[in-house]
Amino acid sequence: MKIAIHRNRCIAVGNCAALAPEVFDQSDEDGTVVVLDAAPPDHRHEQVREAALRCPSSAIALHGETPAHDG
Amino acid sequence: MTESGAIPIAGRAAECPFDPVPELYEAQKDEELRRVTVPSPMLGEFDAVVLARYDDVKSVLADGGLHMGGSMPYQAGNLLSYDGPEHTRLRRMLTGSFTARRARELKPQIEGAVEAALDAVEKAGPGADLVQLFCAPIPTQVICELLGVPYSDREEFQRRTQVALDFDISREEQMRQAAEMEAYMAELVAQHREAPGDNVLGRVVRDFGDQLTDTELAGIGNMLLIAGHETIASTLSAAIALLLRHPDQLAVVRDDPSATEGAVEELLRICAPATILPRQAAGNICVRDREIEEGERVVASVLAANRDLGSHDENLDRLDVRRPPQRHLTFGFGPHQCLGQQLARVELRVALPALFNRFPTLGLTVPHEELDYRTNALVFGVDSLPVTW
Numbered sequence A: 001m002k003i004a005i006h007r008n009r010c011i012a013v014g015n016c017a018a019l020a021p022e023v024f025d026q027s028d029e030d031g032t033v034v035v036l037d038a039a040p041p042d043h044r045h046e047q048v049r050e051a052a053l054r055c056p057s058s059a060i061a062l063h064g065e066t067p068a069h070d071g
Numbered sequence B: 001m002t003e004s005g006a007i008p009i010a011g012r013a014a015e016c017p018f019d020p021v022p023e024l025y026e027a028q029k030d031e032e033l034r035r036v037t038v039p040s041p042m043l044g045e046f047d048a049v050v051l052a053r054y055d056d057v058k059s060v061l062a063d064g065g066l067h068m069g070g071s072m073p074y075q076a077g078n079l080l081s082y083d084g085p086e087h088t089r090l091r092r093m094l095t096g097s098f099t100a101r102r103a104r105e106l107k108p109q110i111e112g113a114v115e116a117a118l119d120a121v122e123k124a125g126p127g128a129d130l131v132q133l134f135c136a137p138i139p140t141q142v143i144c145e146l147l148g149v150p151y152s153d154r155e156e157f158q159r160r161t162q163v164a165l166d167f168d169i170s171r172e173e174q175m176r177q178a179a180e181m182e183a184y185m186a187e188l189v190a191q192h193r194e195a196p197g198d199n200v201l202g203r204v205v206r207d208f209g210d211q212l213t214d215t216e217l218a219g220i221g222n223m224l225l226i227a228g229h230e231t232i233a234s235t236l237s238a239a240i241a242l243l244l245r246h247p248d249q250l251a252v253v254r255d256d257p258s259a260t261e262g263a264v265e266e267l268l269r270i271c272a273p274a275t276i277l278p279r280q281a282a283g284n285i286c287v288r289d290r291e292i293e294e295g296e297r298v299v300a301s302v303l304a305a306n307r308d309l310g311s312h313d314e315n316l317d318r319l320d321v322r323r324p325p326q327r328h329l330t331f332g333f334g335p336h337q338c339l340g341q342q343l344a345r346v347e348l349r350v351a352l353p354a355l356f357n358r359f360p361t362l363g364l365t366v367p368h369e370e371l372d373y374r375t376n377a378l379v380f381g382v383d384s385l386p387v388t389w
């Protein structure tokens, strides 16, 4: 799994950083997403998928996902 | 176009204020958009399109076709008074102070406030009012410290907040209170201009003070102060009242720490404290293929939308604290989505289990039907919760 961010979409709500704090943080300046681990280990994939799903501005894209594992 | 008479502004049923009025369920099923008359001394009686479907509410909040316009009284510095780039500019000055990490870092402080409140309830003994001693003090203390507002001033600003959020109080009275709030905050802002404190207000003055007028700064301070204490206090009061009606669900919150996160989301979904979101059409827009004309007022019902969630699950009317977290709209959606939601979640997750663990046999001293619910306020809650244990 590889994480890519649509930076201009982020509205700094922080759901990702609340759901997967080892993978996402937020900038102290304006609260926009900071990726701590762009290729997270398997045991965090579930959390990361949830974070992407709950992002209100669809700013988190996940690559290398097999559709069978989605949702 | 369907005209369906008047409905109370928040659309809460008189018999059970946790439930939407039947008209909202009808509106949800109706393919046509409904226009209703909404009576409110604060906003003046007005006609509005009422949106009750989850998908409709979400899409109009996200796509920029609606704006705040004149839907709420204007206040400089209050994010809810701005749209578009002006809104983004102001919001970006604050988002860095309300990150998930900062909310987590506040946990020890929140735990301290919760313990102190529980001690006060215990000391007062049976008959204690949880709203006065628990629901209000916790978020008030937290936001005061976070912002840099003296906690000793709480009585005044709590009273003014009640007025500011009451749809039943006239616009003139609202204006008078708003002027008092502004004068109060202006003084604090002046102090931060002299010597910026180590808190959110101090930070905004330090980092952005040269781009903001004193009036805007005071508006930002008051917005954060009001939103930061009254919303959480109301949510706590409503959630506690609801759980006391459902002892089996209360037991889950009390006994199973692994259920806390999901339970809080479920309580937020059902209570929907910010019951409606008022807007105005910025131009002619379409919802599905039905038109809303430029300038028309729109009322989006979070209460109704949260029980629909775009699915046809009939069960969504039921409180089920074991339900996996749902994508509710309790914190709004789109550019105005709640700035303080991570903080609110941490406070609720700490406070609710702690209350029921300190008082495992908690119960009301009055029948449920006698509780006074604030159904016509911008934020839904209970006026007082006399309890025993």
Ligand code: HEM
Pocket (backbone or CB within 6 Å): B079, B080, B091, B143, B223, B224, B227, B228, B229, B231, B232, B235, B272, B273, B274, B277, B278, B329, B330, B331, B332, B333, B335, B336, B337, B338, B339, B340, B341, B343, B344
């Ligand atoms: C359970 C508690 C809370 C609930 C239910 C809640 C709900 C909401 C909702 C629904 C909105 C969007 C309003 C709209 O779109 O018209 C909102 C906006 C906002 N909330 Fe909250 N809120 C809560 C707690 C807080 C806290 C603790 C703070 C601050 C410390 C806060 C600060 C704000 C601000 C500043 C806005 C305006 C954001 C903008 O316009 O960009 N809220 N809140």
